[in-house]
Structure formats: C-alpha cells, structure tokens
Amino acid sequence: MGQKVDLRLAALLDEAETRTSCLVPANDADRKALDRRKPAEVICPRPGLYARRAKWELLKRHPDIRALMVVRGLATQHPDWAFAHVSAALAHGLQVSGRSLGKIHLATNQTAHTEGSGQIVRHCVPDEELAECVSVGGVRVTSLLRTAFDCMRSLPADEALVVADSLLRKTGRTAWWLVRTIKDAYCGWRGIGRALAVARFADGRSENGGESMARAAIIRQGLEVPVLQQWFFDPVEGLGRRVDFAWYNEAGELVAIGELDGACKLEDADKVGKGGATEVLSAERRRESRLTFSKVPVVRFTFAEATRDGYLRRLLTTAGVPMREPGAVWARVRRMGTEERPVMVYDRVA
Structure with a gap:
C-alpha cells in the first residue's frame, strides 16, 4: 500500500512540476500522505500547496519560477480568483524582479472585501475591468497591457523597467508604441505619468531583468x-x-x-x-x-x-x-529610483 501511495504522489508531483505549479491535492487522503512526508521530501510554500523539496531547492536562484508555481497552485485552489499586478505578470510570462514577489496580488470588484490579508493584497477593480480578465495557462488574470501598466505605474523605476522591457520583448513592439498605447488606453488614470516615464526608456532588446535594472541605474545616475x-x-x-x-x-x-x-x-x-x-x-x-x-x-x-x-x-x-543633461522626463525617472514605493491604485483620477 505504501509503495502505491508513493507512486501516486510522485505522479501527481511530476504533473504539477510539468505545469510549473505547486500541487493541490484533490482529496484529504493525499493531503495527509503529503503532510507525512514533510519536511524531508515535501514542503508547503503556502497552506494547501505542496512541492518537492529537492525541486524547490533547485529553484533557489529562480524566485520568479517559485512565485509562478504558487500563483498557479492558488489558481487551482481558488478558480474564482482573478490575479493582478506582478502575480498576473508572472502568469503572462513577463519578467519580474525578485524584490517584487513577496505578495500575491488579486483583483476584486468594488463590493468585495479589499483590505490586504497577510501575504494577499487585494485591489479594487471596476466590474468592467474584471469582465476583461483573461485565462492564461489556467490562471485568471488582468489583460497583458493592463497588467504591465499597473506594474509600471506602481513599482520602483528599476523594477518597473524590468516589466516594461519584457513586455516589449514578448510583443516585439517599441517604446514609442508602448507610450502611445498607454496614453490612448489610460489617459487620466492615476500613475500614468510614472508609467509613461518608464515606457520612454523601455527596450525589448534587454535580455533579462539584471540588464534592465543595470540600465535603470545608468539612467538614474545621469x-x-x-x-x-x-x-x-x-x-x-x-x-x-x-x-x-x-x-x-x-x-x-x-x-x-x-x-x-x-x-x-x-x-x-x-x-x-x-x-x-x-x-x-x-x-x-x-x-x-x-x-x-x-x-x-x-x-x-x-x-x-x-x-x-x-x-x-x-x-x-x-x-x-x-x-547627459537630464530633461524633465529623465529627472523624473532618476527621482523615481530613490523615492518610496507608492501605494498601488486601480481607480481613475476623479
């Protein structure tokens, strides 16, 4: 019996790893069997989510993959949840700085409870925005452009540039396309000035987040x-x-x-x-x-x-x-690199 349980759990963990997801056991028996294997063989990144300890340790230098596994596991646990901000960025395949991955971001409607709870951050989103959420790899998320815009208007400039660069790398578009698109889609929204300041320096040729953040440091220092x-x-x-x-x-x-x-x-x-x-x-x-x-x-x-x-x-x-003598936009990006991280907002300017 023990060997059959081991084989079944191994198959379930294999399948979850193939999907780059934590395992969500389908029944109480599997959950108890996984709990008996903690912490030597199995770990629990979040309550109800399981991963092989060896696999998790191998991903120590890849916090983005770990975070994506958690997001996909939570999407299995809570299929009605809509993910936003950096959590949605991971699902979309955008690159995110490891410094931004400490919390799970959810989009909720205006009548739902919107206060943060532990490691969960809930953001109030109009009903029409929730209706535009899409499914990516089984995870319900805000649209690609909306996700990138939310990250660009709220994250520190260097981390925002990581997201903006990866968006252009993914879409094959240019910085000026991103500037025009944000202006057209989000004119009057809070934080658009920050997003546009970052968009003007975005470059899809940046190959990874390290290069993006190094370039942000170059920009910030003039x-x-x-x-x-x-x-x-x-x-x-x-x-x-x-x-x-x-x-x-x-x-x-x-x-x-x-x-x-x-x-x-x-x-x-x-x-x-x-x-x-x-x-x-x-x-x-x-x-x-x-x-x-x-x-x-x-x-x-x-x-x-x-x-x-x-x-x-x-x-x-x-x-x-x-x-380079910084102009108004340049100075804004330099200043953004040192100021405190702003509060995330989703609503329009009144």
Missing part, C-alpha cells in the same frame, strides 16, 4: 543611455560578437563597451560544460580580448556594482561614457 545588444566583428574568427551595452558620442562614434557579469555563468554546472568555471572564464577573457580590437574601453561590472550609488558613474565616466 549617464548616456546605452545601445543594447550591439554586434561587433571578430577579425580573428570571422564572426560577430554581441555585447550587452555600447555607448556612442554625439558624432556617432563608439566610445565604450559594457558587459554585465552574471554569477550564473560560473555557478550553473549544466551550462558551463565539462571544463567547468575555468572554461567559462577562459572563454570570457578570450571574448573580451577580441572586443578590444574595437579600440575602445571594455568595462565589466556586476549587478551589485551597478546598484552601488556613485560607483557605476565613476567607472563609466572614467571609460569615456558621456553624461
């Missing part, structure tokens, strides 16, 4: 906005090499190249190959030596260095990256 994912010709191997950031002066001349270092390049054994970290470091040094053929400084910095006030400015200006 440095020239870099061009992303530029290709440079390697005359030795006769192929192109792509860089994270490239800066040009007013004459259109390349002045510096920037590369954001990621710890995952060295830590992920599945990616570094047989040679391990040594092979990765060797390849990175060889790649950087080829980039020097462009005869401009090649600057490497980590995410932690990018977020240190003043350090990145000194590093990049020393390499020749020009400062």
Whole structure:
C-alpha cells in the first residue's frame, strides 16, 4: 500500500512540476500522505500547496519560477480568483524582479472585501475591468497591457523597467508604441505619468531583468543611455560578437563597451560544460580580448556594482561614457529610483 501511495504522489508531483505549479491535492487522503512526508521530501510554500523539496531547492536562484508555481497552485485552489499586478505578470510570462514577489496580488470588484490579508493584497477593480480578465495557462488574470501598466505605474523605476522591457520583448513592439498605447488606453488614470516615464526608456532588446535594472541605474545616475545588444566583428574568427551595452558620442562614434557579469555563468554546472568555471572564464577573457580590437574601453561590472550609488558613474565616466543633461522626463525617472514605493491604485483620477 505504501509503495502505491508513493507512486501516486510522485505522479501527481511530476504533473504539477510539468505545469510549473505547486500541487493541490484533490482529496484529504493525499493531503495527509503529503503532510507525512514533510519536511524531508515535501514542503508547503503556502497552506494547501505542496512541492518537492529537492525541486524547490533547485529553484533557489529562480524566485520568479517559485512565485509562478504558487500563483498557479492558488489558481487551482481558488478558480474564482482573478490575479493582478506582478502575480498576473508572472502568469503572462513577463519578467519580474525578485524584490517584487513577496505578495500575491488579486483583483476584486468594488463590493468585495479589499483590505490586504497577510501575504494577499487585494485591489479594487471596476466590474468592467474584471469582465476583461483573461485565462492564461489556467490562471485568471488582468489583460497583458493592463497588467504591465499597473506594474509600471506602481513599482520602483528599476523594477518597473524590468516589466516594461519584457513586455516589449514578448510583443516585439517599441517604446514609442508602448507610450502611445498607454496614453490612448489610460489617459487620466492615476500613475500614468510614472508609467509613461518608464515606457520612454523601455527596450525589448534587454535580455533579462539584471540588464534592465543595470540600465535603470545608468539612467538614474545621469549617464548616456546605452545601445543594447550591439554586434561587433571578430577579425580573428570571422564572426560577430554581441555585447550587452555600447555607448556612442554625439558624432556617432563608439566610445565604450559594457558587459554585465552574471554569477550564473560560473555557478550553473549544466551550462558551463565539462571544463567547468575555468572554461567559462577562459572563454570570457578570450571574448573580451577580441572586443578590444574595437579600440575602445571594455568595462565589466556586476549587478551589485551597478546598484552601488556613485560607483557605476565613476567607472563609466572614467571609460569615456558621456553624461547627459537630464530633461524633465529623465529627472523624473532618476527621482523615481530613490523615492518610496507608492501605494498601488486601480481607480481613475476623479
């Protein structure tokens, strides 16, 4: 009997992992059987949600995947719930900063109880907005544009830029499309100024959240906005090499190249190959030596260095990256990076 239960639970956990979801047991017997396996084999990220401990530990460096598993598990538990804000962004496949993932965000109508409860944040949404919610992978969520707009108008600028960049990456659209669309759809809504300020700097060429947040730090510190994912010709191997950031002066001349270092390049054994970290470091040094053929400084910095006030400015200006006189929108984005996180609002300005 014990072996049959083990096999059934294993199959249920496998199926949930395939859906990137926590397991919601269908009956009391399975729940009790899962509880008996805590905490050695199974953990409970939230009451009534289960995941393999080994799988959960493997996702330690992927809080967004963990959060998505919780959202999908909650959607199974509560099929009438409508998710909003960063919870909906995860379901839509948008990238979200790990700093934004501490709570579950729900959209409720104006007659429902809307106060936060523990880790659940409820936002009052007009009935017509709830009617426009869509199902994505079995999760009922606010629309893609509404979700992105809500994140962009409420999150700190660097985290908002992560969402905006991933929206453009997902849709293949441009920053100016996003600006026009937000103006047309949400004119008069609270927070539209913040959303538009972020939208003007959004760029779908940003490959991940780390690059987006590093670019936000560059913007906030008054440095020239870099061009992303530029290709440079390697005359030795006769192929192109792509860089994270490239800066040009007013004459259109390349002045510096920037590369954001990621710890995952060295830590992920599945990616570094047989040679391990040594092979990765060797390849990175060889790649950087080829980039020097462009005869401009090649600057490497980590995410932690990018977020240190003043350090990145000194590093990049020393390499020749020009400062930019901030205009009204630019100054607004810089200020947004340091002010307190605003309260999330869903209603129009009266």
